[in-house]
Amino acid sequence: MAHLLGAERISLEYPTKVVFEDITIGIGEGDRIGIVGRNGDGKSTLMKIVAGRIEPDSGQVTVRGGTTVGMLDQADTVDETLTVREAIVGDIPEHEWAGDAKIRDIIRGLASDLDWDALVGTLSGGQRRRVALAKLLIGDWDILLLDEPTNHLDIEGVSWLARHLNSRWPKGSGALVVVTHDRWFLDAVCNTTWEVHDRILEPFDGGYAAYILQRVERDRQAAAVEQKRQNLMRKELAWLRRGAPARTAKPKFRIEAANELISDVPPVRNPIELTQLATARLGKDVVDLVDVAVSFDSTPLFSDVTWRIAPGERTGILGVNGAGKSTLLQLISGDLEPTSGRVKHGKTVKIAKLTQQLGELAEVENDKVHEIIARQKKSYVAAGQELTPSMLLERLGFTSAQLQTPVKDLSGGQRRRLQLLLILLEEPNVLILDEPTNDLDTDMLAAVEDLLDTWPGTLIVVSHDRYLLERVTDQQYAVIGGTLRHLPGGVDEYLKLRDAEERAGAAGRATSAGRARVDGRVGAEGAVSRSTASDDRVGAGSTVSRSADPTLTGAAAHAARKEIGAIERKLEKLGKETAAFHAKMAEHDQSDFEGLGKLTQELQALEAESESLEERWLELSEQLD
Incomplete structure (x- = not known):
């Protein structure tokens, strides 16, 4: 593996803190490195040192001659006077970038919803961030340094970015270093993990799970x-x-x-116990959406949506930006009345909502944390254990010194955790979380997930963090095509549906001069087909409207059943092989990280094959319904 960049005996100290002390790292061809660590431990600082944007107090960074390095910094901005077109493709002639499959794919993945002629200064912060990322990815780089690239990307955008980075360079060439709290993304793209902590850097083989x-x-x-x-x-x-x-x-x-x-570790949640507790607190009726439709300025957003939310239900909501996820949450919370249909709340329902704006803390921003906690109830019961607010604060990563800190001086992640704590102490029985992962590092995300595992109520989560969504919820739905659709196959099924819609939209557009042309206003792969709705009862007492799939009959149905049988036999065989691989890894020397890495790659190949077969099984099963 050819060496590209090295940092030798790096040290950096600020007046109040030693960030790094005598660390040495190397980046070579084929490296895909994820950097993890607590907020404030120096992840972004390390990236800037490697990129040459910060000079260390001692030590040196060396780059192999001719090596190009590109970086996306959290503070990177784009000239506000440029149009989106100028910011992304610059002065590249249109016939060149429109005829380049790589550039077209980047525009489709990151800028398909942007007005091609809009000024960057008129865009939202998230849109500007995507423009900056697209501009960087269009360039040719030997090393890419990405600091929180998944911020402001939805699940589809994160999935696209992972695919792009995995196919960007030939195998064994190029190098990627990424700082992100998106754990699914780390597993999807990284073969090495660096943990930054206590002024040092500790390397681990593999992605987040292996780390x-x-x-x-x-x-x-x-x-x-x-x-x-x-x-x-x-x-x-x-x-x-x-x-x-x-x-x-x-x-x-x-x-x-x-x-x-993990053999003696119980499941993360006891769904039966939590459902019983939730039913005792809520009764049988929670929130019912019946034949709901919502329109704004005569433009329909939802139509004929029926969803009966059950006690103890833990649901994740997926959908592209602008699909109506926030509107759906407002309907559930009672903050918005439907244009037609009805929303019924149970008599004992007490709803709390964790919003993205942190508005709940505005009126107490001058108070110290301990003063706020002193005004709350004295205990909170989690998994049968009575916890004081101070114990909850400790579980959420607060130190005793931080109890004396005014709210206005807390970091974004600390404010987010305090906001969640105050909501839990109010003891709601329906909890709505709107993008709860903002400003949290991976360790704090794990702590929040652990706390939510013991929460006995109905949980509705909207998040672009796939790992958290699959971790804390038991089922997922998609706001898609003007309706709400149940996803038996989870996030993978949602991505498959969206990909099918994108292909259908692309096939319906005419080509010009024998080549694809990017439509700058609506986006490269525009239109979304609408689905017809029908009721489908799912989950613990839930119903949700969903799209009807084409049903196979006759010889096609016979062939599909035959293929399903073959898939089931193959899945059973793969299951045994996977179990054998786990046993092999268990017996392997745990200090042999290189050997474990190879076994992990083989295991991932088996799991990928299983996932592909499961998707095909699901597709055929739906067509036979």
Whole structure:
């Protein structure tokens, strides 16, 4: 693997903090590196040092001659006086960029909804961010440094970006370094993870999942060493009190196999217990949307939507920006009346909503955290355990020193966590979370997910964070085509539906001069087909309108059933092979990261094949319904 860039013995110190101390790193051809760590530990600073935007106090960064480095900084801005076209493609002649498949794909993935002739200064912050990313990706770079590239991207955008980065360079060439809190994205694109913490950088093989496994094993070994030290200290104390100790054998710490790391860990949630608790708090009626339609200025947004939300239901909502997700949340919360149809709330329903704006903290921004907490209820019950507000704060990553901090001086992530805490202390029984992952690092996201696992109520989540959506919800729906559709196949099914719509829209447009032409105003792959709705009962008492799929009959149905049988047999075989691979990884030397990495890649190939077969099984099953 050819070396591209190196940073040797880097140190950096600010007046109040030492950021890095004598770290050495290297980036080579084929590296796909994800950087994780707590907010404030120096992830973005490390990227800027590597890019040459910050000079370290000591040490040096060297780049191989001829190597090109491109970076997307969180603070990067685009000239507001340029049009979207000028900002993205610059002075490249139209016949060149419109005829370049790579550039067309980047525009489709990031700028298809933007007015091609609009001034950048008229765009929202998220739109400007996408323009900056598109501008960077159009260039040819040996090394790409991306700081939070998934911010302001929806699930489709994140999926597109992962596909683009995975196919951008030939295998074993180019290099990617990315800072992001999107854990699904880290797993999708990275083969190495760097954890920044305590002024050092610690490398791990593999993406986020492999990093977590290795970190757990590291922590267990450290805990065993600490336990052994404490045992020795207790023996020393006993000797001082009673004389010479009895002879004892030294305890041995056996490295647990990978599957044993979680063999004694219960499921993240007990759905039966949570549903029983939710029903006791809510009764059988929560929120019913019946034949709901919503229009703005005579323009329909929803039509004929029926959804009966059940107690204890944990639901994720998907949809492109502007599809109506926020409107749906307003209907559920009662903040918006439908144009037609009705929304019925149960008598005992108490709804709380975590919004993106942090408006709930505006009136207390001058108060200190401990003053706000002192005004709240004295306890909160989670998983049968009674927790004080201070204990909740600790679970959400607050230190005792931060209790004396005024709200206005908290970081964005701290304010977000405090906002969630105050909502939970009000004990709602229906909780609506609108983009709850903003400003949170991966460790804090895990802490929030752990807290939500024990929350006994109905949970509705809108998020572009695929990992969190699949982690804390049990089912997903899509706002698509003017209706609400259940997704038995989850996020993968949603992406498949959207891709089919994009292809249908592209096929319906005429080509000009024998080549594709990007439509700058509406977007490269524009129109979305509308679906007809029919009721489909799903989940624990929910109903939702969905699109009707074409039904196979006769010989086609017979062939489909035959193929389904073959797929089921193949899936059973792959399941056994996957289980055998897990056992093989469990028996493998856990310190052999290179060997584990190869096994992980083989396991991922098996899982990818299984996912592909499952998608085909789902497609055929829907056509036979």
